[in-house]
Amino acid sequence: MMQSLYRKKVSTQVLELLQQKMKSGEYAPGDKLPPEMELAKQFGVSRTSIREALNILSASGVITVLQGGGRQVNEVNLVNMLEVLPYAFIEVDEIIDLLEMRMIIEVEASALAAERHNKQDERKLFDVLNRFKNSMLDKESVGSEADYEFHLTLIKASKNPFLEQTFMNIRTVLENSLQFSLSKNIGKPRKRKEVYHEHLKIYEAFCARDIEATKKYMKEHLTNVKIKLETRYK
The missing domain is CATH 1.10.10.10 (Winged helix-like DNA-binding domain superfamily/Winged helix DNA-binding domain)
Incomplete structure (x- = not known):
C-alpha cells in the first residue's frame, strides 16, 4: 500500500x-x-x-x-x-498506516532526544516551532514544511544516526502526508491552534528533559492526527 x-x-x-x-x-x-x-x-x-x-x-x-x-x-x-x-489522490488508509509507523519510531526517539539533547538542539527546535506557529497564523500557509522540520529536529536530537537516516529516507512520503493532513485545517483557526499547542507541549517537555512527558505528548499528537483522519474519512 x-x-x-x-x-x-x-x-x-x-x-x-x-x-x-x-x-x-x-x-x-x-x-x-x-x-x-x-x-x-x-x-x-x-x-x-x-x-x-x-x-x-x-x-x-x-x-x-x-x-x-x-x-x-x-x-x-x-x-x-x-x-x-496532487495530495487529493493520497489514500487515507496509507496515511494512517504511516502514522502507526511514526508512533513506533517517534515516541521512543523523542524520549532519547529529551535525554540526550544539548542547548543547540533546544535553540533549533525553538526556531522551528516559531516557524510552525507563524505558518499556523498565516491563513494561506499549510505549514507542512515547518511541521516536518520540527519532527526531524527532534529525531536528530536523539543522537542516533540510524533513526535520523530512517526519517530522511522517507522524507518525501512524510512531507506528502503532512501536506495532506494539515491542508484539511486551512480555514479552521481553532484546529490550527490546537495542532500548534500539541507541538508546544512536546517542546516544553523536551527542554525540561522530562522523558515520560515527551513520550506522552508525542504519542498524543500522532494519535490525535490519526483519530481526526479516521473520524473524517471512515
Whole structure:
C-alpha cells in the first residue's frame, strides 16, 4: 500500500501536466479545455485518469463545467491553488498506516532526544516551532514544511544516526502526508491552534528533559492526527 505514495498515480501525473499547461498559458483563463478523449490521446492515458484529474480541478474551482458540455479554465491564482491538488489522490488508509509507523519510531526517539539533547538542539527546535506557529497564523500557509522540520529536529536530537537516516529516507512520503493532513485545517483557526499547542507541549517537555512527558505528548499528537483522519474519512 505504501508504494503508491512513492510512485505517483497516473491521475496525479495528468493533474500536474494540466497544471504546467495552465501556468505556461497554453490553457489560459477563459479557454475551453480539449475533450476527455483528446486529452487521453495527448497524454497517452485512459479517459478514467483524465476524468479523475478534471474532477479535482472542477471541485477546486480551477475549471468550470459548461452547460452543453466541455470545461473552461477559470481566472484563479493557479500557482497557489494547484500546489496542494496532487495530495487529493493520497489514500487515507496509507496515511494512517504511516502514522502507526511514526508512533513506533517517534515516541521512543523523542524520549532519547529529551535525554540526550544539548542547548543547540533546544535553540533549533525553538526556531522551528516559531516557524510552525507563524505558518499556523498565516491563513494561506499549510505549514507542512515547518511541521516536518520540527519532527526531524527532534529525531536528530536523539543522537542516533540510524533513526535520523530512517526519517530522511522517507522524507518525501512524510512531507506528502503532512501536506495532506494539515491542508484539511486551512480555514479552521481553532484546529490550527490546537495542532500548534500539541507541538508546544512536546517542546516544553523536551527542554525540561522530562522523558515520560515527551513520550506522552508525542504519542498524543500522532494519535490525535490519526483519530481526526479516521473520524473524517471512515
